[in-house]
Amino acid sequence: MTATNGILALVGDAALRNDVDRVAAAAGLPVVHASDPSGRSVWTAAVAVVLDVAAARRCAHRALPRRSRVVLVVGSEPHAADFEAAIAVGAQQVIALPARDSELMAELSDAAEVSRDGDRRGPVVAVIAGRGGAGASVFSTALAQSATGLSEALLVDADPWGGGIDLVLGCEGEAGLRWPDLAVHGGRLSYSALRDALPQRHGVSVLSGSRTGSDVDAAPLSAVIEAGSRGGATVICDLPRRSTGAVEAVLDAADLVVIVAPADVRSCAAAAAISPWVSLGNPNAGVVVRGPSPGGLRPTEVAEIVGLPLLAAMRAEPRLADALERGGLRLRRRSALAAAARRVLAVLHRRQAVAA
Numbered sequence: 001m002t003a004t005n006g007i008l009a010l011v012g013d014a015a016l017r018n019d020v021d022r023v024a025a026a027a028g029l030p031v032v033h034a035s036d037p038s039g040r041s042v043w044t045a046a047v048a049v050v051l052d053v054a055a056a057r058r059c060a061h062r063a064l065p066r067r068s069r070v071v072l073v074v075g076s077e078p079h080a081a082d083f084e085a086a087i088a089v090g091a092q093q094v095i096a097l098p099a100r101d102s103e104l105m106a107e108l109s110d111a112a113e114v115s116r117d118g119d120r121r122g123p124v125v126a127v128i129a130g131r132g133g134a135g136a137s138v139f140s141t142a143l144a145q146s147a148t149g150l151s152e153a154l155l156v157d158a159d160p161w162g163g164g165i166d167l168v169l170g171c172e173g174e175a176g177l178r179w180p181d182l183a184v185h186g187g188r189l190s191y192s193a194l195r196d197a198l199p200q201r202h203g204v205s206v207l208s209g210s211r212t213g214s215d216v217d218a219a220p221l222s223a224v225i226e227a228g229s230r231g232g233a234t235v236i237c238d239l240p241r242r243s244t245g246a247v248e249a250v251l252d253a254a255d256l257v258v259i260v261a262p263a264d265v266r267s268c269a270a271a272a273a274i275s276p277w278v279s280l281g282n283p284n285a286g287v288v289v290r291g292p293s294p295g296g297l298r299p300t301e302v303a304e305i306v307g308l309p310l311l312a313a314m315r316a317e318p319r320l321a322d323a324l325e326r327g328g329l330r331l332r333r334r335s336a337l338a339a340a341a342r343r344v345l346a347v348l349h350r351r352q353a354v355a356a
Contacts, residue, residue, distance in 0.1 A: 006029060006030040006031060006032050006046060006047065007020075007024050007029050007030070007031045007032070007046060007047060007048045007049070007050055007108065007111070008032055008034065008037060008042065008043065008046035008048070008049045008050070009021075009024075009031050009032065009033045009034070009049075009050045009051070010033075010034060010035065010036060010037070010049070010050070010051035010052065010055035010058075010059070011033070011050060011051060011052045011055065011073065012035070012052055012054060012055070013052060013075060015075065016052060016073055016074075016075055016097055017033065019073070019097040019098050019101060020050050020073065020097070020104075022101075023097075023101050023104045023105050023108060024108055026105060027105060027108035027109045027111070027112050027190065028112050028190070028192070029047065029048075029108055029111065029112050032046075035055070036055065036058055036059070036062075037059070037064070040064060040065060043059070043064050043065070043067070044065060044067055047069065047111040047112070048069040048070070048071065048107065048108055048111040049067070049069065049070045049071070050071050050073055050104075051070070051071075051072060051073070051089070051091070052072070052073060052074070053072065053074065053081070053082055053085045056072050056085040056086060056088065056089040056091060057085050057088065057089075059089050060085070060088035060089045064089075066090040067090070068092070069092070069107065069110075069111050070089065070090055070091040070092060071091060071092065071093045071094075071095055071104060071107055072085060072086040072089070072091040072093070072094045072095070073094075073095050073096075073097050073104070074094065074095070074096050074097070075096070075097065076096060077096055077099075078094045078096060082094055093107065095107075109189075109190040110230065112190065112192075113190065113191055113192070113227075113230050113231050121229050121230060121232065122151055122152070122228060122229045122230075122231065122232045122233045122234050122235060123229070123234055123235070123255045123256070123348050123349070124225055124228075124229055124235045124237070124250075124253050124254045124255050124256075125143060125234070125235070125236045125237070125254060125255065125256050125257075125258060125344075125348060126237045126239055126250045126251055126253075126254040126256070126257045126258065126282070127139055127140040127143065127236065127237065127238055127239065127257075127258045127260065128239040128240075128241060128257065128258070128259055128260070128274070128278065129241055129259075129260055130259050130260055130261035130262070130267050130268075130270055130271025130274070130287070130306065131241070131261070131262070131266065131267045131270035131271065132241065134260045134261060134262050134267060134271075134290065135260055135262070135290055136238060136239070136260045137157075137159070137162055137165050137168050137238050138168055138320070138324070138329060138337070139258070139260050139288060139290075139337070139340070139341070140155060140165065140168075140236050140237070140238040141155060141165065141168045141169050141204075141328075141329050142329065142331055142337045142338065142340070142341040143234075143236045143258075143341045143344060143345065144169075144204040144206075144234070144236045145202050145203070145204055145329070145331040145338075145341075146331065146338060146341040146342055146345055147234035147236070147345060148202070148203035148204060150234070150345070150349075151232060151233055151234050152195070152203075152205070152231070152232065152233040152234070153203065153204045153205065153233060153234050153236065154191075154195070154198075154204075154205050154206075154207070154224075154228035154233045154234070154235045154236070155169065155204050155205070155206040155207070155236050155238070156206075156207050156221070156224060156225065156228075156235060156236065156237045156238070157179070157206070157207060157208045157209040157238050158209075158216050158221060158237050158238060158239050158240065158246055158247065158250060159209065159238050159239060159240040160209050160213050160214055160215050160216060160240065161213050161240060162209060162238065162240070163209075163211060164178070164208045164209050164210060164211055165206060165208050165209070165238055166178070166199060166206055166208035167208075167328065168324060168328060168329055169201045169202070169204060169206050169208075169328050169329060170201055170327045170328015170329065170330070171199045171200070171201040171206060171328065172208075174199040174200075174201070175199065176197060176198045176199035176200075177194075177197045177198055177199075177207065178207070178208050178209065178210055179207065179208070179209050179210060179214065179216055180210045180212070180214060182207070182220060182224075183220075184219065184220035184223045184224075189223050189224060189226075189227035190227065191227040191228055191230060191231025191232075191233065192231065194207075194224065194227055194228075195231070195233075201328065202330065202331075205233075207224060215244070215246070216246045217245070217246060218244075218245040218246045218248070218249040221237075221246045221249055221250065222249045222253065225237065225249075225250065225253050226253075229253075234345075237250045237254070239251075241274060243277060248281055251278065251281030251282045252281065252282065254282050254284070255284065255348060256284050256285070256286070256344070256347065256348045257278055257281075257282045257284060257285040257286075258285075258286060258287075258288055258311060258344060259271055259274070259275060259278060259285065259286070259287045259288070259306065259308060260287075260288050260290060261287050261288070261289055261290065261302055261306055262289075262290050262291075263289050263290065263291050263292065263293035263297045263298075263299065263302050263313075264293065264294055264295065264297070265295060265297070268297070268302055268305040268306060269305075271287065271302075271305075271306045272305055272306050272307060275287075275306050275307050275308050276307075279307075279308070285308050285309075286303075286308050286309040286310065286311035286344075286347070287302065287303050287306045287308045287309070287310060287311060288311050288312045288313070288314070288340060288344060289302045289303065289310065289312075289313040289314070290313075290314055290316070291313070291314065291315040291316045292315070292316045299313035311343065311344050311347055312339075312340035312341075312343040312344050313340065314336040314337055314339065314340040315336045316336075317335060317336055317337060320337070
């Protein structure tokens with residue numbers, strides 16, 4: 001057994017073994033059953049270890065090395081002796097099966113993601129318009145398409161009044177989950193399962209809103225962001241211009257927050273009005289300035305008015321509106337939009353490297 005191919009299960013009870021097999025199969029991991037690990041390398045190489053009380057006591061007696069993702073399973077509500085065995089072997093959780101199998105599913109799904117992606121978390125970007133019509137959804141989509149050259153990209157529509165970001169990407173006719181179809185009842189999501197259920201276009205997986213203006217709750221939105229990041233994807237969230245629990249959750253999770261501001265006086269005033277709120281939620285924020293500038297405002301002047309660092313500036317693209325009407329955004333590498341997106345991603349990855 002290697003660290004990337006299975007769970008080590010040390011469970012004597014047949015019913016508990018069946019429960020472990022069922023949950024592991026749902027998480028997409030094979031199970032190797034044994035009475036005891038044949039050696040320390042087997043113990044440490046498994047992506048997760050699931051054991052019962054008797055096995056926990058035997059392993060503790062052997063003084064096996066402490067490791068992550070060790071779960072003790074019991075057939076009923078745990079007692080003091082069960083917790084004592086868990087502490088002795090270094091188990092992080094005690095889970096009663098089948099009553100709390102969702103907790104085991106969350107732990108094994110996490111182990112599956114880590115084994116596939118090498119414990120590499122992807123960055124999270126939040127994009128918000130300085131004013132209505134600033135082009136935040138278009139820039140979010142450009143970021144997602146630009147990110148596909150470095151990692152997988154997950155584009156998340158958190159704006160219930162935006163009409164659905166799948167229209168910007170041009171995949172509104174493709175089958176797959178939208179927010180009204182996604183039910184998250186606690187625990188963690190598997191990114192691979194989520195990705196496979198979503199529409200995809202130009203290498204981007206997209207979780208779009210509906211056309212009905214249904215609000216997105218904070219808990220499922222956080223679960224989706226966490227799944228994408230844990231799976232190694234670059235997660236881009238298109239946010240509405242208002243404070244909600246869901247928006248605050250995204251601001252808290254983001255590695256970088258981008259305010260998109262057109263280069264005119266009214267847009268500068270509107271962006272300056274929200275920048276203190278955005279900065280309070282996440283100080284890692286900056287502004288992307290979009291031309292044209294009717295009054296001759298320079299990008300640095302816009303950033304100064306808004307009160308945030310300048311991340312990128314881009315000139316107007318006359319054919320962009322027509323492209324969005326005819327099949328969605330298909331980013332041209334030499335376009336101003338693509339260049340601005342690459343500059344923002346470069347800032348994002350520099351900040352993530354420093355944080356690491």
